[in-house]
Amino acid sequence: MGxxxxxxxxxxxxxxxxxxxxxxxxxxxxxxxxDIACGTGAQVFQLxxxxxxxxxxxxxxxxxxxxxxxxxxxxxxxxxxxxxDATNLTVFADREFDVAIMSLALHQFSPELYIPILSExxxxxxxxxxxxxxxxxxxxxxxxxxxxxxxxxxxxxxxCFRSYYKAGGLVAILAQNGLRINRxxxxxxxxxxxxxxxxxx
Numbered sequence: 685m686g687x688x689x690x691x692x693x694x695x696x697x698x699x700x701x702x703x704x705x706x707x708x709x710x711x712x713x714x715x716x717x718x719d720i721a722c723g724t725g726a727q728v729f730q731l732x733x734x735x736x737x738x739x740x741x742x743x744x745x746x747x748x749x750x751x752x753x754x755x756x757x758x759x760x761x762x763x764x765x766x767x768x769d770a771t772n773l774t775v776f777a778d779r780e781f782d783v784a785i786m787s788l789a790l791h792q793f794s795p796e797l798y799i800p801i802l803s804e805x806x807x808x809x810x811x812x813x814x815x816x817x818x819x820x821x822x823x824x825x826x827x828x829x830x831x832x833x834x835x836x837x838x839x840x841x842x843x844c845f846r847s848y849y850k851a852g853g854l855v856a857i858l859a860q861n862g863l864r865i866n867r868x869x870x871x872x873x874x875x876x877x878x879x880x881x882x883x884x885x
Contacts, residue, residue, distance in 0.1 A: 700788075703815055704730050706871060706878055707785055710813045711735055715782035718808060720770050720801070721789035725751030725763075732763045739781075741768040771800035776808045784809035788876075790816050790857070791834075791848035792841060798851075802861040806883050812863065817845075818870055818877040819853025826873025854879055 704727050711717055714736040719728050722740030724747055731738050740763070742748055751765040768775060770786075770793075784805040793801060805812050821827035834845040851857055854877055858865060868879045 700726070702871065703787060703876065703878075706869075707731075707787060707813060707815060708734060710785075710878070710880055711783055716780070717783045717785060718773075718776065718781045720773075720784060720786045720805065721792075722751065722765065723747050725754060725765055727785065727787055728763050728765070729754070729758070729760065732760050736762065738763045739776075740765045741770070741773070743767070743769050771797055771804065773804045773808050778807055779810055781809040783811045783813060785813045787815045788817075790814060790854070791845050794844055795847045795851060798857055799861060802858070802863065806863065810882070812881050813878070814854060814858075814881070815876060815878045816854055817848070818875055819849055819855070821849075822874040824873055826875035830875045853877070 707727060708730050711731060711734055713734055717731055717735045717738040719725075719731070719738065719740040722728055722742050723744075725740050728738050728740040728751070740748075740751060742751075742765070745767055748765050748767045755763055755765060766775070770789075786805070790798070790801070802812075817830060821830055835842050837845070848857070855865065858879065858881055862884045863881045864884045865879045865881045868877060870877050
């Protein structure tokens with residue numbers, strides 16, 4: 685199935701409403717935010733009612749076009765979307781944002797990209813909020829379903845997921861990249877982990 689904003693907004697986004705509420709709760713009113721690998725912009729649109737200014741970036745031109753069209757249609761003035769590579773955010777200044785967020789995206793990247801992506805997140809923001817799969821996944825319906833979904837997502841995607849899992853998930857990957865977890869919680873039957881972190885001293 686091709687990657688289209690319409691498919692994601694109508695099928696995937698509705699399933700992630702609970703996750704978006706949890707991410708939104710991590711942002712203080714009036715803060716500036718960058719959403720990395722923003723997809724259709726669903727998280728950006730929800731945060732726009734709380735954040736001062738928010739930017740969504742993604743490497744998919746179709747997703748950015750979809751998000752920009754929706755943003756214009758809804759007349760949202762404090763949000764914008766840009767085509768950008770998560771490993772190279774040089775269009776943004778150091779500490780330009782209060783918060784950098786990433787939702788269910790890190791496990792989709794090859795392990796060699798963890799360092800540049802997380803380095804850029806640390807550079808452009810004072811605080812980082814990430815949601816991704818818990819490792820280990822729980823031995824329940826949520827855990828089994830997560831593994832099945834990742835398997836069905838395709839060979840390359842599943843390879844990245846297995847690499848993320850083998851690396852130890854967020855706890856291990858963030859520690860290896862100089863990030864300290866200040867707060868975390870699990871949800872979705874224990875299948876997902878949300879962390880709020882900052883650069884280690």
